Amino acid sequence: MPSSDAVSYNSHMNDANLSPRAEKLREAGHKLTHARLTVLDVIEQSGGHITSTELLDRVNAADASIGRASVFRCLDLFTRLSIIRPTYIDSSVTPTYVLMPDGHHHHIICSNCGRVIEFEDCHLEGLTRELEARLGVKLTGHLLEFYGTCAECSGSV
Amino acid sequence: MPSSDAVSYNSHMNDANLSPRAEKLREAGHKLTHARLTVLDVIEQSGGHITSTELLDRVNAADASIGRASVFRCLDLFTRLSIIRPTYIDSSVTPTYVLMPDGHHHHIICSNCGRVIEFEDCHLEGLTRELEARLGVKLTGHLLEFYGTCAECSGSV
DNA sequence: TTAGATGCAAATAGTTTGCATTTGT
DNA sequence: ACAAATGCAAACTATTTGCATCTAA
Numbered sequence: 001m002p003s004s005d006a007v008s009y010n011s012h013m014n015d016a017n018l019s020p021r022a023e024k025l026r027e028a029g030h031k032l033t034h035a036r037l038t039v040l041d042v043i044e045q046s047g048g049h050i051t052s053t054e055l056l057d058r059v060n061a062a063d064a065s066i067g068r069a070s071v072f073r074c075l076d077l078f079t080r081l082s083i084i085r086p087t088y089i090d091s092s093v094t095p096t097y098v099l100m101p102d103g104h105h106h107h108i109i110c111s112n113c114g115r116v117i118e119f120e121d122c123h124l125e126g127l128t129r130e131l132e133a134r135l136g137v138k139l140t141g142h143l144l145e146f147y148g149t150c151a152e153c154s155g156s157v
Numbered sequence: 158m159p160s161s162d163a164v165s166y167n168s169h170m171n172d173a174n175l176s177p178r179a180e181k182l183r184e185a186g187h188k189l190t191h192a193r194l195t196v197l198d199v200i201e202q203s204g205g206h207i208t209s210t211e212l213l214d215r216v217n218a219a220d221a222s223i224g225r226a227s228v229f230r231c232l233d234l235f236t237r238l239s240i241i242r243p244t245y246i247d248s249s250v251t252p253t254y255v256l257m258p259d260g261h262h263h264h265i266i267c268s269n270c271g272r273v274i275e276f277e278d279c280h281l282e283g284l285t286r287e288l289e290a291r292l293g294v295k296l297t298g299h300l301l302e303f304y305g306t307c308a309e310c311s312g313s314v
Numbered sequence: 315t316t317a318g319a320t321g322c323a324a325a326t327a328g329t330t331t332g333c334a335t336t337t338g339t
Numbered sequence: 340a341c342a343a344a345t346g347c348a349a350a351c352t353a354t355t356t357g358c359a360t361c362t363a364a
Binding site for chain 2: 075076079080082085086087088092095103108110111117119122123124126127128131135136137138139140141142143144145146147148149150151154
């Protein structure tokens, strides 16, 4: 074997400090590839709301060698793992993918200006348990969307 | 003018008994056209969950003279009027449109078999009022989606 | 070492548009 | 009567697929 290290440059592979979501990928038995970790990075840095088109652009900017198909394959995988969830916010063509920290996500969409306001406290633990008891289901997460007008558009400011 | 009645056949135009949603259309100042009322009918008869592709098929079966573009224009209009709301249930390509009776809709999606279970009681009035008070927003509706496994897939049966 | 993941480019599917014509009010 | 809505078909956009190659474990 030649002594030159034929190391593949994977900036994410500094191992050790993996994001909890990367851990989730590994635990589910998926490989921690450069494409997947880059896509995850971009989504996480987006603040939790990103459309497939924006994602495609930003991933391309981060590393032009990552193909479109892989980005879509990541979206599909992450959705199946409940890391993200697709939803319609603005356009009806392009889905917006939202991060699901701890399995849930909540926001308010202003139907006037399109602004998205996230909030944390959903108080849905009770309902979750009630549904599990009543229907025999097992619930792992939820998405709650409110529609209406934001403070500015409601004239409350 | 000739005495022959050149009546256009619009089976929905029996006036009088319009569905509450058709009323909503009229109140918003939109015409109650044959295409719109047919699309609304098909959505209502679907039980409240229908993908754009299924809708296209069923509208075509009901009246082949209604064009695809009009169906999409209806989906857009109904969504703006909060009569329906697009969401991703199975595929990430084709949205499923859900009816929003009284402005809200709730369901559980089984991530194993894809089954969708609707439920009525969301107990979100309190949270709605709290958010309105705290954030100054005005809320008119919401969509709540739970993810998990149904009774069959959870082995609870 | 090897199953799993990737990138490419072509194929597919879903949605929108412009415009002449029709229709609800 | 006439603004609004429609149907058509072509254009456009987003997403998926097959396959040879590559790579994380």
